Amino acid sequence: MSAVIDTHDHSHDEHHGPAKGFTRWLLTTNHKDIGSMYLIFSFAMFLLGGSMAMVIRAELFQPGLQIVEPAFFNQMTTMHGLIMVFGAVMPAFVGLANWMIPMMVGAPDMALPRMNNWSFWLLPAAFLILVSTLFMEGGGPNFGWTFYAPLSTTYGPPSTTFFIFAIHIMGISSIMGAINVIATIMNLRAPGMTLMKMPLFVWTWLITAFLLIAVMPVLAGVVTMMLMDINFGTSFFDAAGGGDPVLFQHVFWFFGHPEVYIMILPAFGAVSEIIPAFSRKPLFGYASMVYAVAAIALLSFVVWAHHMFTVGLPIAGQLFFMYCTMLIAVPTGVKVFNWVATMFRGALSFEAPMLFAVAFIILFTIGGFSGLMLAIAPADFQYHDTYFVVAHFHYVLVPGAIFGIFASAYFWLPKWTGTMYDETLAKTHFWMSFIGMNLAFFPMHFLGLAGMPRRIPDYALQFADFNMISSVGAFMFGATQLLFLYIVVKCIRGGGEKAPAKPWDGAEGLEWTLPSPAPYHTFATPPEVK
Amino acid sequence: MSAEQSYYVPEQSKWPIIATVGMGVMMYGLASVMVTNTQEGQAGFGDWLVFLVGVALTIYMLFGWFGSVVRESRSGLYDAQMDRTFRMGMGWFIFSEVMFFAAFFGALFYARVFIVPWLGGEGDKGSSAMLWDGFEATWPLLQNPDPEAYPGPKEVIGPWGLPLLNTILLVTSSVTITVAHHALKAGNRAKLKIWMAATIVLALVFLIFQAEEYAHAYGDLGLTLSSGIYGSTFFMLTGFHGAHVILGTIILTVMLIRILKGHFEPEKHFGFEAASWYWHFVDVVWLGLFVFVYII
Numbered sequence: 001m002s003a004v005i006d007t008h009d010h011s012h013d014e015h016h017g018p019a020k021g022f023t024r025w026l027l028t029t030n031h032k033d034i035g036s037m038y039l040i041f042s043f044a045m046f047l048l049g050g051s052m053a054m055v056i057r058a059e060l061f062q063p064g065l066q067i068v069e070p071a072f073f074n075q076m077t078t079m080h081g082l083i084m085v086f087g088a089v090m091p092a093f094v095g096l097a098n099w100m101i102p103m104m105v106g107a108p109d110m111a112l113p114r115m116n117n118w119s120f121w122l123l124p125a126a127f128l129i130l131v132s133t134l135f136m137e138g139g140g141p142n143f144g145w146t147f148y149a150p151l152s153t154t155y156g157p158p159s160t161t162f163f164i165f166a167i168h169i170m171g172i173s174s175i176m177g178a179i180n181v182i183a184t185i186m187n188l189r190a191p192g193m194t195l196m197k198m199p200l201f202v203w204t205w206l207i208t209a210f211l212l213i214a215v216m217p218v219l220a221g222v223v224t225m226m227l228m229d230i231n232f233g234t235s236f237f238d239a240a241g242g243g244d245p246v247l248f249q250h251v252f253w254f255f256g257h258p259e260v261y262i263m264i265l266p267a268f269g270a271v272s273e274i275i276p277a278f279s280r281k282p283l284f285g286y287a288s289m290v291y292a293v294a295a296i297a298l299l300s301f302v303v304w305a306h307h308m309f310t311v312g313l314p315i316a317g318q319l320f321f322m323y324c325t326m327l328i329a330v331p332t333g334v335k336v337f338n339w340v341a342t343m344f345r346g347a348l349s350f351e352a353p354m355l356f357a358v359a360f361i362i363l364f365t366i367g368g369f370s371g372l373m374l375a376i377a378p379a380d381f382q383y384h385d386t387y388f389v390v391a392h393f394h395y396v397l398v399p400g401a402i403f404g405i406f407a408s409a410y411f412w413l414p415k416w417t418g419t420m421y422d423e424t425l426a427k428t429h430f431w432m433s434f435i436g437m438n439l440a441f442f443p444m445h446f447l448g449l450a451g452m453p454r455r456i457p458d459y460a461l462q463f464a465d466f467n468m469i470s471s472v473g474a475f476m477f478g479a480t481q482l483l484f485l486y487i488v489v490k491c492i493r494g495g496g497e498k499a500p501a502k503p504w505d506g507a508e509g510l511e512w513t514l515p516s517p518a519p520y521h522t523f524a525t526p527p528e529v530k
Numbered sequence: 531m532s533a534e535q536s537y538y539v540p541e542q543s544k545w546p547i548i549a550t551v552g553m554g555v556m557m558y559g560l561a562s563v564m565v566t567n568t569q570e571g572q573a574g575f576g577d578w579l580v581f582l583v584g585v586a587l588t589i590y591m592l593f594g595w596f597g598s599v600v601r602e603s604r605s606g607l608y609d610a611q612m613d614r615t616f617r618m619g620m621g622w623f624i625f626s627e628v629m630f631f632a633a634f635f636g637a638l639f640y641a642r643v644f645i646v647p648w649l650g651g652e653g654d655k656g657s658s659a660m661l662w663d664g665f666e667a668t669w670p671l672l673q674n675p676d677p678e679a680y681p682g683p684k685e686v687i688g689p690w691g692l693p694l695l696n697t698i699l700l701v702t703s704s705v706t707i708t709v710a711h712h713a714l715k716a717g718n719r720a721k722l723k724i725w726m727a728a729t730i731v732l733a734l735v736f737l738i739f740q741a742e743e744y745a746h747a748y749g750d751l752g753l754t755l756s757s758g759i760y761g762s763t764f765f766m767l768t769g770f771h772g773a774h775v776i777l778g779t780i781i782l783t784v785m786l787i788r789i790l791k792g793h794f795e796p797e798k799h800f801g802f803e804a805a806s807w808y809w810h811f812v813d814v815v816w817l818g819l820f821v822f823v824y825i826i
Contacts, residue, residue: 019542023542024542027542027543029540029542114545114546118545118546118547118549125550125551126554158565161561161568175626178622179618179623180619182618183615183619183622188537214625216626217626217633218630221630221633221637225637228755230568231568232755233756234755234756234761234765235674235680236637236759239645239658239661239675240674240676241675242646242649242671242674243641243758243759244645247640247645250636251633314653314654315654
C-alpha cells in the first residue's frame with residue numbers, strides 16, 4: 001500500500017506526507033495508515049484462525065481419531081474461535097472504521113490519532129501472548145472460546161493466566177478504539193452533517209462503539225474473577241465457597257451477547273451503503289434503519305441468558321429471556337425488509353460488492369431464523385451444544401460479518417488504492433466462497449438436529465457423510481481466501497484499471513468526492529454538507 | 531467554522547509504541563509471576579524483572595506522553611473542538627470504568643440474591659442444597675458450604691466504624707475539590723492550592739484507614755480473599771476501589787504540582803476538570819460500596 005500512497009501524495013503535500021521506512025507504520029498517527037494496518041492484521045489473523053479451522057475439519061473428515069490428539073483438537077477449536085472473534089472480525093471492522101469514518105463525516109483524521117496508533121499496536125502484542133500459550137507447558141486454552149468456569153479455572157492449563165492478560169490487552173485496545181470512534185463522530189463532523197444525515201456505516205459504528213465501551217469492561221471483570229479464582233483463592237465460580245459456575249456464564253454472556261452485535265452491526269452499516277449504490281436508489285427507510293440498529297443494541301443487553309437455557313434458570317427467567325430474544329427479530333426484520341425494498345425496482349447491477357451484499361442478506365437471514373429456533377427455550381434444550389448451534393452462529397458470522405467485510409473491501413478498494421480490483425477474479429472469489437461456505441455449514445444443521453455434539457474430535461458413524469461434505473466445503477472456502485489475498489495484492493500493486501474518484505455510479509457520500517486513491521491527508525478544511 | 535479548520539492532528543509519535551511494548555512486557559511479566567507462584571510456589575527473579583521492566587517503560591511513557599500533551603496544550607495548539615474531544619474521551623473512559631465495577635457489583639448481587647439462598651435449599655433451585663448437607667444460607671456468609679476448602683471469616687467489618695469515617699472523608703474530599711475548582715475559576719490561586727492540598731490529605735487518610743481495615747480483616751477476623759464468596763466480593767470491590775483511589779490520588783498530586791508550577795487558567799483547565807471528574811466517580815463508587823457491601 002505504501003507505494004501507492006507515496007507516489008500520489010508527495011506532489012501536493014510535501015512535508016505532511018508519510019514518513020519513510022518502517023517508522024511510518026510504527027509511529028503513524030494517520031487514520032488511513034492505521035486503518036490499513038488493522039485490515040492487514042485482521043486478514044493475517046483470518047488466515048491463522050482459518051488454518052486452525054482446516055485442522056478441525058481435517059480431523060472431522062472421517063469418524064475416528066485421524067490426525068490430531070483430542071487435547072490439541074480442543075486447543076484448535078478454542079483458538080479458532082478466539083482468533084476469529086477478537087483477531088479477525090473485530091479488527092477488520094475497526095480498520096474499516098478508521099479508513100472510512102473520517103472520510104465519511106468530513107474529518108481531517110480520527111479525534112485522538114496517537115491513541116488510535118496505540119489501540120492498533122496493542123493487538124499484535126495481545127495476540128503474541130495469546131498464540132504463545134500454544135507453546136507453553138500444558139498447551140494453550142482448551143476450554144472453548146467461551147472459557148466457561150470451572151473448565152477454565154479449576155481444570156484449565158497453567159497458560160490460562162496468560163490468556164487472561166491477552167484478553168485484558170485486547171479489551172483496552174477495543175475500548176480506546178471505541179472512544180476514538182465516538183469522539184470522531186460526535187465532534188468532528190463537517191458543518192451541515194447532522195446526525196440524521198450521517199451514512200449508515202457511521203451510525204452503526206457509533207452504536208457499536210457504545211456497545212464496546214459498555215461491555216468490554218464486563219469481559220475484563222469476568223476474566224479478572226477467573227484470574228483471582230485461579231491464582232488468589234477467591235471462590236467466585238466455586239460453589240464450595242458460596243460461588244457458582246453459572247455466575248461466570250451470566251457475566252460472560254452479559255458481555256457476549258452485545259459482542260455478537262458488535263461483530264454484525266458494522267456489517268449492517270456497510271451493506272446499507274452498498275445495496276443503494278448498486279441499486280441506484282437511495283436507501284429505503286433511512287430513519288427506521290437507524291432506530292432499528294439502536295433497538296437491536298438496546299435489546300442486546302437483556303437477552304444474554306438465552307445462551308444458558310439448559311443451566312437450570314428459573315422458569316420466569318427462561319420466559320423473559322426467550323421473549324426478549326424473539327423481540328430482536330422485529331428490528332432485524334425491519335432492516336432486511338428495507339434492504340429488499342431498496343433493491344425493489346432498482347437498476348441493479350451485480351459487481352462483487354453487491355454479490356456479497358445480496359448473499360449477506362439471504363444467508364444472514366437464514367442464520368437469523370436458526371437463531372429464532374434456538375431462542376425457543378424448550379426447543380433449545382434439544383439443540384443446545386449441538387452442531388445446530390455451530391451452524392447457526394457460523395451462518396451469522398461467515399456470510400454475515402465476513403461477507404460484510406469482503407463486500408466493504410471490494411466496495412472501497414478502488415478508493416483506498418486508486419486501482420480497480422479484478423472483477424472476474426472477485427466474482428470467482430464470491431462464488432467459490434458462497435458455495436464453499438454453504439457446503440461447509442448447511443449440513444451442520446442436520447448434524448445438530450440429529451444430535452451431534454459440538455467440540456468433539458470424533459463422532460458416531462451415522463454423522464459421517466454430512467461431516468465429509470462439510471469438510472470439503474470448508475477446504476474449498478479456506479483455499480478460496482488465498483484468491484482474495486491475490487486479488488487485493490494485485491490491486492494494491494496497481495495491476496488493473498485506474499479507478500475514478502467515484503467508481504460506482506450509484507454511490508453516495510463524501511468519500512467519493514475525494515480523488516482515488518484518497519490523499520494521505522483529507523478534509524484538512526471541512527467540506528460543506530448541504 | 532474556523533474552530534474546525536485548526537483542528538490539531540499530531541505528527542508521528544513514539545509514545546504509543548512505547549506504551550504497547552511497556553504494557554505487553556508488563557502483562558507478560560505479571561502473568562509469569564502469577565503462573566510460577568501458583569504452579570511452583572515462588573516466582574523467580576526473572577519473572578519479576580520482566581514485570582518491572584514493563585512497569586518502568588510504562589512510567590517513562592506516562593511522563594513522556596502526558597508531558598507532550600501538557601506542552602501542546604500550553605502552547606495553545608488545542609482549540610475548543612479539541613477540548614470537546616478530550617471531554618468526550620474522559621467521559622466515556624469513566625463510563626467504561628463504571629461498567630467494570632458493574633460486573634463486580636453484579637456478582638455480589640447474584641451471590642446474595644441467588645447463589646447463597648439456593649445453596650441453602652430455598653425455592654426451585656434449592657436442590658443444590660443436597661451438595662452440602664446442613665449448609666445454612668446467611669449473609670454475611672460466615673460458614674461456607676465447604677468450610678475445609680474455604681474457611682469462613684470469624685466476623686466481617688461493620689459499617690459504622692472505619693467505613694463510616696472513610697465515607698465522610700471521601701464525601702468531604704469531593705466537596706474540597708469542588709471548592710478548589712471554584713477557586714481556580716475565580717482566579718484565586720492561593721485558595722486553589724490550599725483546597726487541592728486538603729483534598730489530597732483526605733485521600734491519603736482514606737488510604738491509611740483502608741490499609742488498617744485490611745490489616746484488621748486479615749489479621750484478626752480471618753476475612754481474606756479466600757474466605758468464601760463474602761471475602762471474594764468484599765476484597766475485589768473494595769480493592770479495586772482502593773486501587774482507583776490510589777490512582778486518583780496520584781492524579782490529584784500531579785494536578786497540584788502543575789498548579790504550583792502555574793499551569794491552568796480560569797477558563798481553560800481541562801486536565802484539572804478531568805482529574806476532578808475522576809475523583810467524583812471514585813467517590814460515587816464508594817457510596818455504592820458503603821451501602822451494598824458494608825451496610826446492607
